Amino acid sequence: MGIQEVQSQNGTPAYQKKKNAGRAEGFQESFLQNLKNRKQEKQANTAAETKQAVTDMQTEVKAKTEKVSMGRRIGTTPDIRMNAAATQEALQAVEVRHMSYEDSDYVRIAVTEGYTLKGKLLRNMDMAGKKNRNAVNGSGEEENGGAEALQVYVEAKYEDGRLEAYQVDTAKVSAGTEHMIERFALETLEEA
Amino acid sequence: MEQEWSYLVEEYRAMLYRIAFSNMKNRADAEDAVQEAFLRYMKDEKPIQNKEHEKAWLIRTTIHICLDILKSGWYQRTVPWNESFENTAKNIYLPYQVRDDETLEAVLRLPVHYRNPIYLFYYEDYSIHEIAGILNEKEGTIKTRLRRGREEVKKILTEGRP
Numbered sequence: 001m002g003i004q005e006v007q008s009q010n011g012t013p014a015y016q017k018k019k020n021a022g023r024a025e026g027f028q029e030s031f032l033q034n035l036k037n038r039k040q041e042k043q044a045n046t047a048a049e050t051k052q053a054v055t056d057m058q059t060e061v062k063a064k065t066e067k068v069s070m071g072r073r074i075g076t077t078p079d080i081r082m083n084a085a086a087t088q089e090a091l092q093a094v095e096v097r098h099m100s101y102e103d104s105d106y107v108r109i110a111v112t113e114g115y116t117l118k119g120k121l122l123r124n125m126d127m128a129g130k131k132n133r134n135a136v137n138g139s140g141e142e143e144n145g146g147a148e149a150l151q152v153y154v155e156a157k158y159e160d161g162r163l164e165a166y167q168v169d170t171a172k173v174s175a176g177t178e179h180m181i182e183r184f185a186l187e188t189l190e191e192a
Numbered sequence: 193m194e195q196e197w198s199y200l201v202e203e204y205r206a207m208l209y210r211i212a213f214s215n216m217k218n219r220a221d222a223e224d225a226v227q228e229a230f231l232r233y234m235k236d237e238k239p240i241q242n243k244e245h246e247k248a249w250l251i252r253t254t255i256h257i258c259l260d261i262l263k264s265g266w267y268q269r270t271v272p273w274n275e276s277f278e279n280t281a282k283n284i285y286l287p288y289q290v291r292d293d294e295t296l297e298a299v300l301r302l303p304v305h306y307r308n309p310i311y312l313f314y315y316e317d318y319s320i321h322e323i324a325g326i327l328n329e330k331e332g333t334i335k336t337r338l339r340r341g342r343e344e345v346k347k348i349l350t351e352g353r354p
Contacts, residue, residue, distance in 0.1 A: 101288045101317050109314050111295050112346050114338075116314055159313075159338050161320045161331075 090172040090182055096165040099155055105192040108184060114159035117181075119188030122151040122167070152185040201230060204247065206287070207316065208254045213284050214300055214311045215258035225261060229254040248326045255308060255327070262304075286315060298348040299341075306341030309334050 101107050104118040150170040157163050168185035177183055208229060212222035232253055240246045261267050281296040290296060299310050308327060312318045313334075320338075324331045 101286075104288070107288050107290075109290060109292070109295075111299060111310065111314050111342060112349065114342055116317070157317075157319075159342065160335065163319075 090169050091179075092167045092169075094153070094165050094167045096155060096163050097153070099153070104155075106184075106188040108187075116157045117184050118155045118157075119184055119191075120153045121188060121192035122153055150189070152188050154181050154185055154188070156181065197230075197234070200233075200246075204250055206285070208250060210284055210286065211251060211308075211311070211316070212254050212258055214307065214315075215255065215304070216261065217300060219283060221258075221261060221267075225254055225257045228257045232257075244322075248322070251312075251326045252328070259304065290315075294349065295345065298345045301348055302341055302344055306337055306344055309337045310341040310345070313338055 099118055099120060101118065104120050106119040108117040108119075110116065152168045152170055153165065154168055155163070155165045166181055168182060170185050170189050173182045173186060175186075177186070205226065208226045209222055212225040212229075213219065216222045216225060229250055233250060236249075240249065281290070281293040281300065284296070296315070299307060299314070302310065309323055312323045312326065313320070318326070320331050320334050323329075324334050327334070
């Protein structure tokens with residue numbers, strides 16, 4: 001006699017695999033829970049990565065800004081302290097004019113320090129272009145008026161071949177400044 | 193032609209005199225060296241390319257003439273009687289005011305391979321590139337001589353010896 005399956009009237013097996021069925025349900029729940037957990041974990045990771053990327057970008061931008069500001073720290077020698085805030089306002093890097101000693105109002109030749117400085121007081125004629133531009137822009141006379149004679153052009157040549165030029169607004173330079181270029185600009189003003 | 197020469201002499205005479213003086217350290221020999229440089233320029237048949245080349249040629253020739261005179265046996269056996277070697281800085285007649293004659297004196301006491309680059313760089317305001325062209329040296333060599341020459345100047349100023 002072979003095995004004969006006993007069936008109920010509605011066609012379902014007379015015995016149910018209750019144990020296996022329960023297992024399957026448990027597995028399904030566990031599986032769904034795992035999926036849910038994994039999804040949450042992934043979202044958390046993504047958020048952390050985004051945050052890290054933003055932080056990295058901010059750090060990079062900060063580093064670049066510092067690098068640029070380092071590039072602007074000009075005319076500094078190791079033994080000279082400088083007031084960075086004052087320098088940014090008073091000093092402005094400009095294009096080198098290759099001014100000769102004869103054309104300068106004041107010259108400093110520092111052989112033992114390895115540099116030369118040439119200074120020239122910018123007269124009205126030198127400032128005319130800037131004044132006109134400001135007048136066109138409408139910012140004009142009040143900004144420039146009265147202070148235009150206090151601008152000094154300074155050209156620095158260093159032993160390693162570097163050539164740098166600055167325009168110094170002497171009105172913004174403090175009298176006790178220790179910055180080499182600013183101090184030289186004040187001396188030029190006295191000499192001119 | 194005469195106008196051209198007079199223009200040339202007027203343009204470069206003072207500068208060449210200063211360079212010659214920095215080497216010879218007395219007025220008469222410096223003037224002789226400059227005259228000789230102009231004569232050689234007139235006799236020279238090589239084409240001068242431009243104004244910068246012309247200036248570099250004259251400076252180079254003046255320095256060579258000075259060095260030739262200094263090396264000559266006749267010069268080494270003689271001493272100028274009317275000028276002392278002290279206070280040579282006063283007689284160099286720079287076209288601008290130099291506050292520190294002591295340093296210029298120290299520069300003039302340097303050996304020739306340091307003196308000429310330092311004098312041209314600081315007192316005649318030439319760039320390293322131009323000095324390299326004038327002295328027929330590499331730019332790196334000029335930079336090295338400027339740095340070492342500066343150390344020598346410090347030694348002269350502090351210890352009184354080159």
